[in-house]
Amino acid sequence: MSDLFLRACRGERVERVPVWIMRQAGRYLPQFRAVRARVDFLTLCRTPELAAEVTVQPVDELGVDAAILFADILLPLEAMGCPLVFAPGEGPTFPEPVRGREQVERLQRPDVGESLGYVFAAVREARQRLAGRVPLIGFGGTPWTLAAYLVEGGGSKHFAHLLGWSFRDPEGLALLLGRIAEVSVAYLRGQVEAGAQAIQLFDTWGGLLDEERWRRLAMPPLLEVLHGLEGTVPLIYYLQGGAHLLGAVAELPVQVVGVDWRLPLRSVRRLVGPGKVLQGNLDPAALLAEPSVIEREVERMLSEGAGGGHVANLGHGILPETPVENARAFVRAVQERSCGS
Amino acid sequence: MSDLFLRACRGERVERVPVWIMRQAGRYLPQFRAVRARVDFLTLCRTPELAAEVTVQPVDELGVDAAILFADILLPLEAMGCPLVFAPGEGPTFPEPVRGREQVERLQRPDVGESLGYVFAAVREARQRLAGRVPLIGFGGTPWTLAAYLVEGGGSKHFAHLLGWSFRDPEGLALLLGRIAEVSVAYLRGQVEAGAQAIQLFDTWGGLLDEERWRRLAMPPLLEVLHGLEGTVPLIYYLQGGAHLLGAVAELPVQVVGVDWRLPLRSVRRLVGPGKVLQGNLDPAALLAEPSVIEREVERMLSEGAGGGHVANLGHGILPETPVENARAFVRAVQERSCGS
Numbered sequence: 001m002s003d004l005f006l007r008a009c010r011g012e013r014v015e016r017v018p019v020w021i022m023r024q025a026g027r028y029l030p031q032f033r034a035v036r037a038r039v040d041f042l043t044l045c046r047t048p049e050l051a052a053e054v055t056v057q058p059v060d061e062l063g064v065d066a067a068i069l070f071a072d073i074l075l076p077l078e079a080m081g082c083p084l085v086f087a088p089g090e091g092p093t094f095p096e097p098v099r100g101r102e103q104v105e106r107l108q109r110p111d112v113g114e115s116l117g118y119v120f121a122a123v124r125e126a127r128q129r130l131a132g133r134v135p136l137i138g139f140g141g142t143p144w145t146l147a148a149y150l151v152e153g154g155g156s157k158h159f160a161h162l163l164g165w166s167f168r169d170p171e172g173l174a175l176l177l178g179r180i181a182e183v184s185v186a187y188l189r190g191q192v193e194a195g196a197q198a199i200q201l202f203d204t205w206g207g208l209l210d211e212e213r214w215r216r217l218a219m220p221p222l223l224e225v226l227h228g229l230e231g232t233v234p235l236i237y238y239l240q241g242g243a244h245l246l247g248a249v250a251e252l253p254v255q256v257v258g259v260d261w262r263l264p265l266r267s268v269r270r271l272v273g274p275g276k277v278l279q280g281n282l283d284p285a286a287l288l289a290e291p292s293v294i295e296r297e298v299e300r301m302l303s304e305g306a307g308g309g310h311v312a313n314l315g316h317g318i319l320p321e322t323p324v325e326n327a328r329a330f331v332r333a334v335q336e337r338s339c340g341s
Numbered sequence: 342m343s344d345l346f347l348r349a350c351r352g353e354r355v356e357r358v359p360v361w362i363m364r365q366a367g368r369y370l371p372q373f374r375a376v377r378a379r380v381d382f383l384t385l386c387r388t389p390e391l392a393a394e395v396t397v398q399p400v401d402e403l404g405v406d407a408a409i410l411f412a413d414i415l416l417p418l419e420a421m422g423c424p425l426v427f428a429p430g431e432g433p434t435f436p437e438p439v440r441g442r443e444q445v446e447r448l449q450r451p452d453v454g455e456s457l458g459y460v461f462a463a464v465r466e467a468r469q470r471l472a473g474r475v476p477l478i479g480f481g482g483t484p485w486t487l488a489a490y491l492v493e494g495g496g497s498k499h500f501a502h503l504l505g506w507s508f509r510d511p512e513g514l515a516l517l518l519g520r521i522a523e524v525s526v527a528y529l530r531g532q533v534e535a536g537a538q539a540i541q542l543f544d545t546w547g548g549l550l551d552e553e554r555w556r557r558l559a560m561p562p563l564l565e566v567l568h569g570l571e572g573t574v575p576l577i578y579y580l581q582g583g584a585h586l587l588g589a590v591a592e593l594p595v596q597v598v599g600v601d602w603r604l605p606l607r608s609v610r611r612l613v614g615p616g617k618v619l620q621g622n623l624d625p626a627a628l629l630a631e632p633s634v635i636e637r638e639v640e641r642m643l644s645e646g647a648g649g650g651h652v653a654n655l656g657h658g659i660l661p662e663t664p665v666e667n668a669r670a671f672v673r674a675v676q677e678r679s680c681g682s
Contacts, residue, residue: 155498160660163626167634207582210603210624241548244584244603262551262585283551285504293508319501 005066006135009198009234009256011277011309017302017338018065019331020137022238023317024058025070029324031057041086045071046118052125059134061324062331066135066198069126069191071119073141073202076187077150079115080179081108090154097153099161101172107179112186119187123194137236138196140188141204143180143221147173148205150180159208166209166217173217181221185228192232199229200236200258207241211248219248226253236279240316246271261315265304277309282330284314287322291329298333312338346407347476350539350575350597352618352650358643358679359406360672361478363579364658365399366411370665372398382427386412387459393466400475402665403672407476407539410467410532412460414482414543417528418491420456421520422449431495438494440502442513448520453527460528464535478577479537481529482545484521484562488514489546491521500549507550507558515558522562526569533573540570541577541599548582552589560589567594577620581657587612602656606645618650623671625655628663632670639674653679 005018026032032054036044044050051070059067074092078084085093098104110116126136141149149155151162151173165173188199206218222237229235230253238258239249249257250272258279259268265278272278286297301312312334318327346359367373373395377385385391392411400408415433419425426434439445454461467477482490490496492503492514506514529540547559563578570576571594579599580590590598591613599620600609606619613619627638642653653675659668 157496158625158657158660160626160629160662163624164629164660164662167624167627167630167638207603210605212605241582244608262548264551264553267585283504283508284499285501286508288501288505289508297508316499319499319505321501321505 002065002134005311006197006234008309008311009236009277011255015339017305017310017312017334019312019334020064020066020068021058021062021318021327021330022068022314024062024064024068024327025054026318027320028318028322028327029057029061031061041072042084045075048118048121048125051122052129055122055126055136056129059130062328063335064134064331066137067126067130068137068139068200069119069123069196071122071139073139073146074149075116075119076112076140076183077146077180079108079110079112079187080183081106081110082150092149093154094150095153097161098150098176099165101169101175104172104176104179107176109179110183112183112190116187116190120190120194123191123196127195135197136195137198137200138188138191139200139202140184141202142206142218142237143177143184143225144218145203145205146180146184147176148208150176159205163208166213170217174220177217177221178224181224184225188225188229189232192229196233198234198236199232200238201225203237203239203242206239206245209245211245214245215248222252238279250276256309256311258313259315265301265310266307269308274308277311278305279311280313281315282313284316284319284322287314287318287326287330289326291326294326294329295333295337298330299337302334302338343406343475346652347538347575349650349652350577350618352596356680358646358651358653358675360653360675361405361407361409362399362403362659362668362671363409363655365403365405365409365668366395367659368661369659369663369668370398370402372402382413383425386416389459389462389466392463393470396463396467396477397470400471403669404676405475405672407478408467408471409478409480409541410460410464410537412463412480414480414487415490416457416460417453417481417524418487418521420449420451420453420528421524422447422451423491433490434495435491436494438502439491439517440506442510442516445513445517445520448517450520451524453524453531457528457531461531461535464532464537468536476538477536478539478541479529479532480541480543481525482543483547483559484518484525484566485550485559486544486546487521487525488517489549491517500546504549507554511558515561518558518562519565522565525566529566529570530573533570537574539575539577540573541579542566544578544580544583547580547586550586552586555586556589563593579620591617597650597652599654600656606642606651607648610649615649618652619646620652621654622656623654625657625660625663628655628659628667628671630667632667635667635670636674636678639671640678643675643679
């Protein structure tokens with residue numbers, strides 16, 4: 001029965017720094033690949049028993065201090081009526097990208113219990129299997145990041161459709177962001193009600209914007225989601241490639257700010273202020289080196305993170321080519337070396 | 342006969358802000374597409390008459406204040422013995438990526454006059470065709486960015502090979518970077534000798550590193566290149582996604598620092614100090630909006646850039662889907678609205 005992670009998220013003094021890994025339920029793990037060999041990605045998301053099984057795997061295999069639900073940030077967009085396709089080796093695509101107001105108006109307002117009930121069932125099943133060993137984190141994408149995928153129709157190099165829209169018709173884009181925020185609140189509250197003990201919001205593409213545009217476009221729908229969740233469970237906001245936005249991030253009503261490795265935690269803390277717990281931030285590529293390098297890098301990260309609340313993690317998702325032994329070395333290094341804050 | 346751009350690069354007081362556009366010789370321009378319909382990308386690079394023709398096109402079509410040589414940053418790597426393939430619609434790839442010391446040792450030390458003479462011929466031809474109307478910029482990639490492509494074998498999402506190598510064997514990677522720096526000095530000096538009147542170094546992937554690793558890995562070979570060019574022509578260092586590195590960039594012996602749109606120029610100037618001319622930094626996606634939006638955004642950029650030397654540009658390459666009329670509106674807006682610094 002460990003609530004170390006949750007206590008750290010709440011900013012309480014803890015006996016050591018907790019650790020988990022973004023994408024810890026994933027391709028680098030043979031046990032995960034064995035499940036994936038039997039079903040495709042979306043079927044895995046939609047089958048609560050299997051989603052719960054892979055959610056728990058890294059707790060068994062690595063000994064992390066928290067589990068994170070296996071799901072995909074794009075599922076609520078599918079529930080809004082946007083067909084979602086995972087082509088093998090290609091990543092997620094939306095064959096019918098949303099690029100104008102008329103399309104926004106045609107988006108559905110789903111009953112999340114009906115269309116995303118399988119996610120809530122996976123949360124309940126995972127909580128049962130975890131049996132209190134470690135807390136379970138639920139998650140979603142920020143409205144801006146979800147819109148990025150939906151407008152581009154998948155991943156993108158330049159995000160020309162999204163950013164072009166942001167200049168051509170910012171009010172129209174704001175309508176889309178608002179609709180996504182609305183569904184996100186219901187979806188994430190549903191996860192909490194099903195048993196998620198913390199919620200992480202992934203803002204993979206927030207860093208595309210300068211601060212002025214981020215405040216104008218990305219922040220309002222994000223605040224709508226955060227306010228909709230306030231007072232429920234600890235909230236983690238993870239921003240990738242957004243060192244230039246941390247002054248604004250400081251204002252978000254979240255307990256924890258997750259960052260990538262580009263800025264040392266000491267500098268992040270200066271920018272977001274002493275009131276936030278920091279999460280991160282080892283470069284995932286460090287886990288491709290031998291354990292002695294991993295240990296040295298963990299030590300550096302822990303010393304940068306000292307002087308305030310810290311949840312250890314990578315700065316981005318674990319790379320599929322990471323040896324499991326190295327992921328274990330990372331977790332062990334944090335658990336053995338860190339001391340209370 | 343205009344040397345406005347060069348005077349601005351040298352930090353002299355100028356009558357107005359000069360303007361050019363990264364990738365101004367490119368796919369958005371019908372005249373460029375007409376040439377490309379006849380020859381493939383590498384043939385275009387290797388045919389001085391054609392490379393010079395497309396170099397001059399945007400001067401005729403947009404009225405920019407500088408021309409930039411049409412070439413590719415990866416050409417010197419090919420000269421080092423690494424086959425380079427431009428598959429249609431796929432971008433450049435190296436079918437034999439370099440991922441270890443043994444491969445570094447097998448790299449060739451080319452006679453650049455022999456293997457890259459076609460680039461120098463294009464410079465001479467372009468200078469002749471420009472006949473002094475505007476200055477000609479030569480360019481190359483920084484050693485770090487060139488290595489990124491060579492190690493990954495092309496573009497990449499996570500740069501796992503490059504960053505993994507940087508943790509596993511930083512000395513081995515430094516050998517590769519040193520070899521690239523060596524060839525780059527000869528290559529860029531060759532461009533200057535052929536008539537390039539400024540040199541821009543593109544650091545597309547420098548922002549992958551935190552400052553400590555950037556200083557340790559990317560900066561030494563970059564300094565080698567910059568020192569090898571010192572005292573020749575104005576040097577421009579362009580960094581993408583590197584707002585977190587600007588404190589270190591301030592130390593580079595270059596006259597001009599080019600940046601993307603993520604940080605307003607006023608903040609960039611605070612970080613790099615008053616001694617540098619700034620280049621940039623409109624979001625290229627702004628050129629997908631109507632001219633009135635472009636004019637408003639240009640005004641904002643010019644006011645952010647005021648109070649020090651400024652060369653107007655986009656913050657990244659012009660998007661292929663940009664209407665030519667909008668590129669013209671951008672150039673015109675700068676030329677009509679800006680005043681001396």
